[in-house]
Amino acid sequence: MLLNVNSITKYIKDKKILENISFKIYEKQKIGLIGDNGAGKSTLLKVIMKEIVSDDGSVDVRGNIGYLPQDFSIDEDKTVEEFLKDYEFHHNLIPTLSRLNLNEKYKQRIETLSGGEKTRLYITRIILSKPQLLILDEPTNHLDYEGITWLVDFISKFQGGVLIVSHDRYFLEKTVNKILELEKGSLREYNGGYSFYKNTKEKELEREIIAYEAYKKEKKKLELAAIKVMERSNKYNNMSQNDFYRGKAAKIAKRSKAIISRLEQMEEVSKPNQPLKINLAFGKEGKRLGDILVRGEKLKKVYDNTIFENISFQIQRNKRIGIIGKNGVGKSTLLKAIVGIESVDGNLTISPSVKIGYFSQELKNLDENLTLLDEVKKIDANQSKIRNLMACMLFKGEDVFKKISNLSLGERVRIIFLKLILGGYQLLVLDEPTNFLDIISREKIEEALLDYEGAILFVSHDHYFVRRMAQEIWEMDNKGITRYLGDYEYYLNxxxxxxxxxxxxxxxxxxxxxxxxxxxxxxxxxxxxxxxxxxxxxxxxxxxxxxxxxxxxx
Missing domain, CATH: 1.10.287 (Helix Hairpins)
Incomplete structure (x- = not known):
């Protein structure tokens, strides 16, 4: 046994996040931890890693842990070599860097690496520490398809234990043999992979709905019967002072008490926990624009080395374009150039009438010191309107007064999308928009984006998202862009x-x-x-x- 989590309970202020959570992990066991955004998954991992203290229970760790947090921070002024200084004489350093395509980045500063390369770098350090237990919080968020394939293979061959928090259905299906579901602070176990969990969960929910409907029906039937009997009893009571009628009324009242007793003895059936659904829609596209919103000609970006060059493209009105390519080819840098937060060489022309909304994969465009309500009011001051929209995004009641700094990463994503909806943009530039979202939230946001009438340019490594969204694929490498004028299936063919x-x-x-x-x-x-x-x-x-x-x- 590598990990024993015993009866963990955790409050944040007055809210109970985790209640009596217990499970164990053994060698060669691969476990997926899933649950809605805000369910407490990252909180549980932080308790295990002793980053925060639980209010009750204990955690017994019996092996070296390799931990990948979803919001890891790296000293970006360092080079890759300096970051791995403790392992510079490790016999596996060069082979590991080579396997993770980082050998040519050894002298580069970390700030010049892509999000996926930073994830690979962090994983490199974890591997070199020789862990017996891997704890990975959303490990695929910034990895390209090649990186995800490598990680799947690594986990399948890893001889220790693994605990993975992920909303990536493909990745879970390929890696884990047991699912732990965190729901309303409690934990349920499913002894199988993701497909087994999903099928079992659907059947459980069907049975719970049937049982709950039957319970409601029987309860209502008894309540109506009790009311009718009591009305008859009262009727005879009011008819006369005659002993016959009074006796009859007493008998009827006795029957009523028997029905009420049956009602009280009924075993209560709780309402099934059906997931709350996001309900959102983008407004209609604003003013009419020309056909070409953005044009790039022979764009080039150089940090310590050349990130990309000879990048030429044009973004047309109402097109949904997916950019794919390996980590490090400059996809995020290109998006930042389009929205004006990175400079590039070459000719980049933005239509003066186009309004661009940007989703950053680092989730940096939020003010940590503001409440949710104040953050959204920066876009639209109509409080009634934004409170309604916030409720559609599952921020209800007192939730709107939460500080941004206290939000989970999934909640931050929902707030950024809310701001995009209110912004009246004609072009959305989205960098890994489904990172940190639970499966239900992903699907709802996909539906809203499919109804959006403006243009969308996005980078994503989420197979499902790309398949559903893209009308055109741009495959990017360091030397340019290859356009495929069709959807993802067309690109694959x-x-x-x-x-x-x-x-x-x-x-x-x-x-x-x-x-x-x-x-x-x-x-x-x-x-x-x-x-x-x-x-x-x-x-x-x-x-x-x-x-x-x-x-x-x-």
């Missing part, structure tokens, strides 16, 4: 066709290189000393090309 073509070309090239190696080997047998140096060099170059093709086009 085109990539598959291109991949098959590249494989055929690579196979031919592999045969040619193998023949060339054979020829060089034959020449080396009988060559002079002067020729040998040149042939050895040529042999090494051809061998490197051959290894590259075989590793990339198997």
């Amino acid at each position: 085109k990539k598959n066709q291109k991949g098959e073509k590249n494989k055929r070309i690579a196979k031919e090239e592999i045969l040619n290189l193998e023949m060339e190696l054979s020829t060089i080997s034959f020449k080396l047998i009988s060559c002079s000393d002067n020729e040998k140096k040149e042939l050895d060099k040529k042999y090494s170059e051809v061998l490197q090309q051959l290894k590259y093709l075989k590793s990339n086009f198997r």
Whole structure:
């Protein structure tokens, strides 16, 4: 056993967040912890990591923990080398950096890394610490598809225990064999993967709804019966002072008491906990705009090294465009350039009449010292209107007076979307908008964005979100953008066709290189000393090309 969480209870002010939470984690056990935003998942992890103290219960840790918090902070002035200084002589440092595509970033300052590269860097340090237990809070939030695939493979081979908080359905399905669901402060266990949990949960909810409806029906029937009997009893009481009628009234009253007794003895059935649903919609697009909202020509960005160059594009009115690409190619930097918080070389033209709303993956565009209500009032002063909208986003009653600093990351995302809805924007620029949201919130926000009449440019590594949202895909690398004028399925088909073509070309090239190696080997047998140096060099170059093709086009 690596972790024993025993009867943990935690209050934040007067609100009970966790109640009597208990579970254990053993070696090779892979557990997913899920629940709605604000359910207390991150609070529970902080109790386990002794970052906060519980009000009751105990946590027994029996192994070295590798912890990835969802809101980790790194000293951005440091280089990657300085961040990993404690492990500079570790025999696995270079292989780990190489596996996580960070070997070329070793001398770079952390502030120049993408969100996904920062996550990979943090994971590198965790791996080098040789943990027996991994605790990962939303580990896929900034990772690209390649990074997620690597992490899935790493977790499947990891011999210790794993506890993962995630709303990524694909990732949970691929990694965990047990689900813990945190709901209203209590914990329920499901001994299977995410699909098993989902199917079981749906069946449980169906049974609970049927039982609750039957309970309500029977209760109402008994209540009506009791009322009718009492009315008859009162009627006979009022008819006469005759002993016959008074006796009859007493008998009827006795029957009424029996029905009331049955009502009191009925076992109460609680109303099923059906998830609250976000209900929101963007307003109609404002003034009529031209067809081209933003145009970029040969854009280039350099920090310590070149992030991207030769980036050209145009964003048309009412288009929904998804940008995909590996971590570090500058996707977020490009979005920041479009909204005016990063400078780039080249020609970037924004239509003067377009109003742009921006969603930052770092969630930085909120004032920590304000209440929710005051933050939203910066966009629209109509308090009645914004209170209604806040209720639609599940911020009701006293919730609106919470400080921004006390919000969970998922609650922060909902507030930012509320501001986007109120802003009357014609172009939304969204950087990883589904990070930190629970599954139900993701789906509702997707629906609102699908009804939005303006243009959307977004970066996302959420498979489901990209499939549902994108009408056009831009694949970005350091050298430019390749446009695919269709949805995500169209993009995948085109990539598959291109991949098959590249494989055929690579196979031919592999045969040619193998023949060339054979020829060089034959020449080396009988060559002079002067020729040998040149042939050895040529042999090494051809061998490197051959290894590259075989590793990339198997």
